[in-house]
Amino acid sequence: MLVLESGVGNYIQAEGHQYSCFAGNNYLGLANHPEIVEAAIRGIRKYGINFSASRQTTGTSEIHLELEQQLAKFKQQEDAVVFASGYLGNKILLHILKGEYDTLFADQSAHSSILDGLPNDKTRVCFYTHCDCKNLEYQINKSKSIKPLVITDGIFALTGEIAPLDEIYRVVENKNGLLIVDDAHSTGVLGENGRGTPEYFGLGGAPRIYQSETMSKAIGVYGGFISGSKELTKRIREKSPAFGASTSLPPPLVSGAIAAIRIIMEHPELRTSMFLNAGRIREGIKSLGYQSSSSATPIIPILFENQADAIKLSDFLKAHFILAPFVSYPVKTDQFIVRITASAAHTEEQIDELLAVLGKWKKDSVNQ
Ligand SMILES: Cc1ncc(COP(=O)(O)O)c(C=O)c1O
Structure with a gap:
C-alpha cells in the first residue's frame, strides 16, 4: 500500500517522491479545492x-x-x-x-x-x-x-x-x-x-x-x-x-x-474539462495500441489478459513518477486492469507525459 505524505491533487507526495496522479476518483478536481x-x-x-x-x-x-x-x-x-x-x-x-x-x-x-x-x-x-x-x-x-x-x-x-x-x-x-x-x-x-x-x-x-x-x-x-x-x-x-x-x-x-x-x-464547465481530459487520455491510449473500454466516463481502464503484465505496467508508470494502480478489487472481474482516472484539474502537460510514458512502455515491450 502506498503511504501518502500529502493530500490528493494533480500531484501526490508519497514515499519521498512527487507523483503525477491518475489514480483515485477526484473526477472534478475538488478533493483539495x-x-x-x-x-x-x-x-x-x-x-x-x-x-x-x-x-x-x-x-x-x-x-x-x-x-x-x-x-x-x-x-x-x-x-x-x-x-x-x-x-x-x-x-x-x-x-x-x-x-x-x-x-x-x-x-x-x-x-x-x-x-x-x-x-x-x-x-x-x-x-x-x-x-x-x-x-x-x-x-x-x-x-x-x-x-x-x-x-x-x-x-x-x-x-x-x-x-x-x-x-x-x-x-x-x-x-x-x-x-x-x-x-x-x-x-x-x-x-x-x-x-x-x-x-x-x-x-x-x-x-x-x-x-x-x-x-x-x-x-x-x-x-x-x-x-x-x-x-x-x-x-x-x-x-x-x-x-x-x-x-x-x-x-x-x-x-x-x-x-x-x-x-x-x-460550474458545469468542470464536467466539460473532465470529459475533454478523459477523451484525450482514452484516444491516446487506444492509438498506442492498448485495449480499453469505450464508455465516455473519467475511468479509463487499460485491460490485460494476465495479471503480471498489468502489474508490470503500473510499476513502470510508478518508476516514472506516475500513479495509476493495478486494481483487482472490489468487483468480481476476469480482467486485469490498470485503472487510469481523468480529472478536470489535469493539465495538458500531465496528460502528454502520461501518454509519452505509456508509449515508451509499449515500444519497450514490443522490442523485448
Ligand atoms: C460502486 C461503488 N459504490 C459504493 C462505493 C462506496 O462509496 P464510499 O467510498 O463513498 O463509501 C464505492 C467506492 O468506494 C463504489 O465504487
Whole structure:
C-alpha cells in the first residue's frame, strides 16, 4: 500500500517522491479545492470535529439540514438524506425496500457494497450477466418473479462502463419492478447537470428508480446520500438501522460538502474539462495500441489478459513518477486492469507525459 505524505491533487507526495496522479476518483478536481477546505475549516471552528451522536438523538445539526436541502436542489428532488458513507447507501435502500420485491436481480459484477447489502435469504437473489438486459429478462422470467428488484452500478468502478439503464429500466417497467442504481461514480459526472446515470439516459425522476450516491468521489468530500420523495427520506430516517444507529456525518464534511455542491451546480464547465481530459487520455491510449473500454466516463481502464503484465505496467508508470494502480478489487472481474482516472484539474502537460510514458512502455515491450 502506498503511504501518502500529502493530500490528493494533480500531484501526490508519497514515499519521498512527487507523483503525477491518475489514480483515485477526484473526477472534478475538488478533493483539495480551497473553497471547500475553507468551508470545512469554518465547520470545525463552529461545531468541532464531531456531533458525537446519531442523527436520531442529538446528532442532527442545522448544517445537516442545509446540506440535505442543497442536495435535494442539486438532484431536483423533494428531499435528501445524508449518512456516514456511500458504502452504506445500498444497504439502506435494500433494507427499506425489503417488503417490496420477491426476487432481487444483481449485475454479476456489482460492487461489493451491493453484495454486502443483499438479503441473507439467497433464494431471493439472482445474478444476471454483466450489463446484459436479455439475460436479465431471461432470469426474471425463469424465476417467475412478479415483483423483481434490479440492482446495478451506474458506472462500474474498475472498467468505467456505463450500465445500459434505459434498457434495464424498460425491463423493470415491463415486469412491474423496481431499480436501484449505485451511482457512486456517476454523481457529478453523468447527465447534463451531473445528476447521474438516470439523468444521462433521460430517466431523471423516473418513479421506479432509487439512487445510492456518495460525496466522496466527484463531489470531493465524504459521506453517502439518497434523494427522492419526502416519503422515502422519512422512511429512511425512521426505519433504517444504518442511518439511525450511526453517528452523524462530522461537521467539516458537512460544511465542506455544502460548498462542493454549490461549486458543482455553478460550474458545469468542470464536467466539460473532465470529459475533454478523459477523451484525450482514452484516444491516446487506444492509438498506442492498448485495449480499453469505450464508455465516455473519467475511468479509463487499460485491460490485460494476465495479471503480471498489468502489474508490470503500473510499476513502470510508478518508476516514472506516475500513479495509476493495478486494481483487482472490489468487483468480481476476469480482467486485469490498470485503472487510469481523468480529472478536470489535469493539465495538458500531465496528460502528454502520461501518454509519452505509456508509449515508451509499449515500444519497450514490443522490442523485448
Ligand atoms: C460502486 C461503488 N459504490 C459504493 C462505493 C462506496 O462509496 P464510499 O467510498 O463513498 O463509501 C464505492 C467506492 O468506494 C463504489 O465504487
